[in-house]
Amino acid sequence: MIENLIVFGALSGAVYALLALGFTLIYGVADVINMAHGAFYMLGAYAFSIFLMNLGYNSITNPSSFLLLTALILATIFVGFVGIIIYRLFVHPLIENPLSVLVVTIGATLILQQMILLWFGDVDMAVPKLLEGYTLLLGLKVAYHSLLSLVLSLGLIAILGIFIARSKIGGAMRAAAQDREVAMLMGINTERLYMLTMAISASLAAIAGILLNPPAASPMLREWTYPLVMSFAIVIIGGLGSIKGSLVGAFIIGYVEQAVRVFFPGMGYLQGAAALTVMVLVLVLRPRGFFGKHVEAE
């Protein structure tokens, strides 16, 4: 039971970190609370399966890992472009007004949801696993897919961390996060920077959608609220705009969710509520999460 908790909590926590990282990134850099983050997650999983289908993948007759990889990359790039389009069309004209941005991204979510319905009809798609088979870990069956997800998520987070800390664009991102106007005065094209950030953020959500869907099976698909609410909870626990924070928050939420699954079997609907309750408790104790950037009282 405890092994169950430790292993599966860590596995889902890592992918949640990836999901929340995108959310916290676009908030930290552009001050945008992106309600469409759940939609990117959903769209990622759908785009992945549709690309696979069109590439001729079949889990029995043609289980080629090359095709899986191609579809993964294509879906990620595709969702990144959708993110850019949504930023350019909806968010950019209202960037000065956070509440309007909130409303417009809710609208974008609903539009994406209807487009998915148009594209696929009202059916659940099966999202194939990246790797078949399983290994035994602490006497538990752990799918290779989950292990790969863990490695991939942590790897991507590490790459992103280095990118933000070391590269020129990363420096621009940190500058824009601190003070938008000064960053503009220093010759940073904030519009293009925000667009790039949105694309990275959307791509991260899409990868999380592709990685997280197979073990959870299809009921979570077409459902954008659950991943969205989970990203909120994680980001709030860790502190908005902090990469370290969302990593910590994601593992907390992953373990809480797994604890509910282990100790209250058959009551899956409690998972979300438990995660949110933990979030509220953390916030009562630490109003800015664990690693939140200090909000000036002006």
Add this chain to the structure above:
Amino acid sequence: MIKMVGALLRRIYSSFATNILDVPPRLLAFLLLMVLLFLPVARLDLYILRIVTIALIFAIFAASWDLLVGRAGQVSLGHALFFGIGAYLSAYLSRFHGLPLWATIPLSMLFCALVAVLLGFPCLRVKGPYLTLVTMAFPLILAVGFFALDPPFGGEGGIALTRAQRLFPMEALYPQRVAEYYLILFLLLVSAIILYKIANSKTGIVLVSILDDESASKACGINVTKYKLLAWAISAFFAGLAGCLYAHYIQATPPTTVLGLTTSFYPVIMTILGGIGTIYGPIVGAFILWSLMEFTLWVLTDFFQFIPFIANAGDELRIIVYIGIIIVFIIKWPKGISKFVVEKLDELTEKRELDERKKK
């Protein structure tokens, strides 16, 4: 005697003329009210009457949100909490304890205000986007609670109410719906006036000062906590009213609706669409949102049927067009439609007065 009545009538008319007829925005509001008042006389379809009534309920809800956000600056994304508590409590008391509605509704409203004050204490420590996101969690947690406690709260469908618990338990369907419509319209007017008065009273000004600069208001000796809690309580009070009316109108309290994310999003969308911080803006926004939805349903569904490739996809396309129009509205008029209209009308009157002066 007759002379006195005549003089009184003349005075009422002249004050009406100077206060309403000569002020274009007010005249517009007055005309809208007249349309709403005489709507049922046109013997509308029951379906349309139902849509308009629900729009009225959500207008109350959105106006209460505007006081909290547009005035006090406490951006809450979980206003469905008070909507849901109001709905559940009023439904529970009337269904299982047989209390009359004139007792259950005020009780639920007061309870909502109490909950707001109790929640306000921990929430006030939290600021900015954290507040926005933490408030969103409360209704979702509570919805799961109601869902899990099936015996009294009815699980997925919520508490099912009977005809006896409607606002007017009459036999004939149409007069009943019309009576409910007028009651809800009356309640909307009363709550809008109260909210507007509060928003423009001394309290409202203090709230705006807190929104503008919290530390400066503190330095001026304003008890910031007290005023913020007051805004929460008043806002929750009216949100609770909307919840009660909704539960008794649709005769159920489905937790995924009354406590759902969508219900929390509605007042935000309506307020941004209509104009934040005005109280009348959200009401305008509610009507635009609802009438646009029905309009697209009515016009586009038939229209799409004649276009060969998308005949089967009419429903999804209709929603996409609908949301697209709303987003365009928000981008075009970021301050809100009602503020835009009021500004335009004011400009026109100023221009007219200038012209008249030039002629002289």
